[in-house]
Amino acid sequence: MNREKRTEIAELGEFALIKHLTKNIEIQNASSLLGVGDDAAVIDHFGKQTVVTTDLLIEGVHFDLVYTPLKHLGYKSVIVNLSDVYAMNAIPTQITISLGISNRFSLEALDEFYEGVYAACKKYGVDLVGGDTTSSQKGFIISITAVGEVAPDKFVKRSTAQKGDLLCVSGDLGAAYVGLLFLEREKKIFMESPQVQPDLEGESYVIGRLLKPEARADIIQFFEKENIVPSAMIDVSDGLSSEILHLCEDSQLGCMLYEEKIPISEEMKQAAYKFEIDPTACALSGGEDYELLFTLPQAEYDKITFNEQISVIGYMTSVEEGAHIQTKGGNTHKITAQGWNHLQ
């Protein structure tokens, strides 16, 4: 936080605060007919279908302000929601943002948070059109709702994968979790010996994946260009295992996942070894990757083969066959969703 100046939120009052925080909004979508400043926003979606998603982030549960810069937190809070919209094969167009703020926050701190929000809005062409700002007795609370649009019948659900479809994922997995391990380690060292300088050299990739994730707009644009509509899709927020099981359960299918096909970056692999943990386990159970996991008919394989951002990691089987992973050693295990808690 900015040490030079501290303006108390209470000095301003709610309405002046909202005005201050929203004064630089620039509307980017013609469909944003009416934005911040009324009872509700108005969005014009003639001929398109509206997609809406919402996320609640709570200090101490979803983020730790000790090592999360507020600007990054603002950016990430938006990204988390946009990722859900892209996972419907839709384009995000508007967001609303509600904040619960305790009195330990200054106006300058909130400005930093909003800088991140506006940076994400600008990068992804999304308009901030409304919200609610209130006091909180304890902790910082962020609730964001994203609205998007999709051509009729082009939206992609989780429940429509078909037996034999290819199982694909964008980018690489597990890095955000290893980034978190580094930051938790440094926090612990700092709490015990504040004079020790943090040692995060060479770990900017994994830490960046945690603190400043991106949503895969490029993959949705690629689908549009190549005329691909995935048969099912979900974003990877809770870890690959958990998301695969969602696809399997909702589509009433099984799957075969190949460990050797799971995309893992060199930086993540080296970082995981420093903690003596298995990189594959990080990819399976880490989460917060905000990559897209989707299924495609085998006939579409040629269209994706030259896209280095897409990996085919397995295929869908019948529900009777269950959801399995074949390890590099050739063994086959049942996929279970264990999440972050299991790893910690």
Next chain:
Amino acid sequence: MNREKRTEIAELGEFALIKHLTKNIEIQNASSLLGVGDDAAVIDHFGKQTVVTTDLLIEGVHFDLVYTPLKHLGYKSVIVNLSDVYAMNAIPTQITISLGISNRFSLEALDEFYEGVYAACKKYGVDLVGGDTTSSQKGFIISITAVGEVAPDKFVKRSTAQKGDLLCVSGDLGAAYVGLLFLEREKKIFMESPQVQPDLEGESYVIGRLLKPEARADIIQFFEKENIVPSAMIDVSDGLSSEILHLCEDSQLGCMLYEEKIPISEEMKQAAYKFEIDPTACALSGGEDYELLFTLPQAEYDKITFNEQISVIGYMTSVEEGAHIQTKGGNTHKITAQGWNHLQ
């Protein structure tokens, strides 16, 4: 809360919890193409404009679970958002709901909350289409987003009132605030002497206005039937003064409000006298009425004159004339927004 059975939320896990809470959803709007259970909901709004609004409610700031039954809280959380949609002259069609839950909540307690949510959805013909459920370290956190639809160019802003327009309000004002005074008084007595029975006899109207408010769908239907489009509109959540000043400021106008025209129920008046406070002050600064405050061209006066649910309380003047109230005694004062804190 139910004493007979207590199921810990942690036993279930997030996904089973969401399934449990959403298993009885019945979709009421053809525009709800896809509801709970995917990354986002999908809404079809061909030929209509989409309205979106959001509210964040935090335990200890917006509600006190000591005297707020969870079912009522669920109901009211929805109403607060629907009221914002109606205040745009739009019809609410979908909501999403995000909850932060501490571990002192049982599944049975959450079920009670959702009973209220579903009751409001059913009454107002709204579909619950998504949300997020997470843990909270302290307190119950509720974030609701409502989506609605309105015919192109029929939505009503706060900023388009005209000089000379009639200033009108639905229902009656100030009762919710007096209801709160009773409940706060009984809480204090209970904290000091738990054996004393609560004395709320005869106060069911004002307490009902606080704990189980309604949104004015009927007024919007009346506008539609009578072919009325208000020139500006806002809902009364922060007290009449505050909302009038919003209309004046956003429309760059002044106004003259007549104290004797402010609609006040007999029950509220009697209840206010028990606390030795001025009923008019409760109406001006109390808030949480969820009535609609709107402006109309004078030519429309004949259309509303027989509607007992609408009161003409003043008229809009030029910005130079400022916002004033003429008291019953004939004096004129400047209107100031003081809110609940001032009264407490």
